[in-house]
Amino acid sequence: AQKVTQAQTEISVVEKEDVTLDCVYETRDTTYYLFWYKQPPSGELVFLIRRNSFDEQNEISGRYSWNFQKSTSSFNFTITASQVVDSAVYFCALSEARGGSEKLVFGKGTKLTVNP
Amino acid sequence: DAGITQSPRHKVTETGTPVTLRCHQTENHRYMYWYRQDPGHGLRLIHYSYGVKDTDKGEVSDGYSVSRSKTEDFLLTLESATSSQTSVYFCAISGSQAYTEAFFGQGTRLTVV
Numbered sequence: 001a002q003k004v005t006q007a008q009t010e011i012s013v014v015e016k017e018d019v020t021l022d023c024v025y026e027t028r029d030t031t032y033y034l035f036w037y038k039q040p041p042s043g044e045l046v047f048l049i050r051r052n053s054f055d056e057q058n059e060i061s062g063r064y065s066w067n068f069q070k071s072t073s074s075f076n077f078t079i080t081a082s083q084v085v086d087s088a089v090y091f092c093a094l095s096e097a098r099g100g101s102e103k104l105v106f107g108k109g110t111k112l113t114v115n116p
Numbered sequence: 117d118a119g120i121t122q123s124p125r126h127k128v129t130e131t132g133t134p135v136t137l138r139c140h141q142t143e144n145h146r147y148m149y150w151y152r153q154d155p156g157h158g159l160r161l162i163h164y165s166y167g168v169k170d171t172d173k174g175e176v177s178d179g180y181s182v183s184r185s186k187t188e189d190f191l192l193t194l195e196s197a198t199s200s201q202t203s204v205y206f207c208a209i210s211g212s213q214a215y216t217e218a219f220f221g222q223g224t225r226l227t228v229v
Contacts, residue, residue: 043204045220102217104159108157
């Protein structure tokens, strides 16, 4: 069975600090996809990144970066120079790569609070 | 933004009554999904559809049924609502080309009293 663990339930930082959100996953599949979504206080789910299991290159998008390590089954997310607008719940998710559907298994989320 | 509309956005209903939530898409995507979000659980898949009249169960399907008679609409029905079904419900869609991202609707907050 697939499983995603986000061990950090809540994190609080001061603006401009760097923060890393951890994600550990379990799957028996050799091909799979990993995701991060952001849920701001307004409640919608905002897609951040999708990464396939064959691509272990780290990715950077502005202040966001992702570190994918198959050896440790981790897909961690770092926000550099955090801002108050980064305050949200962040979800890591996993989908199996079968049949074309995108059924997601989510972690329980990490609530990030960035204080001014 | 992907064209997904959930209705209603908020609903309060009494225990034992039937409730239907609607998800409407304008993207002509093949796959549609219903998730529920509860504190401490993240999002969990209830049911999904891989085509018109083709549906399957997810992780937490007990007490729910779904129907998809048209590509654009995916209905979630609580036959007899219970307080444990108080939750935020999200619809999602994804395209038929392999492994595209899932787009989510705005969510429906359902309260069963």
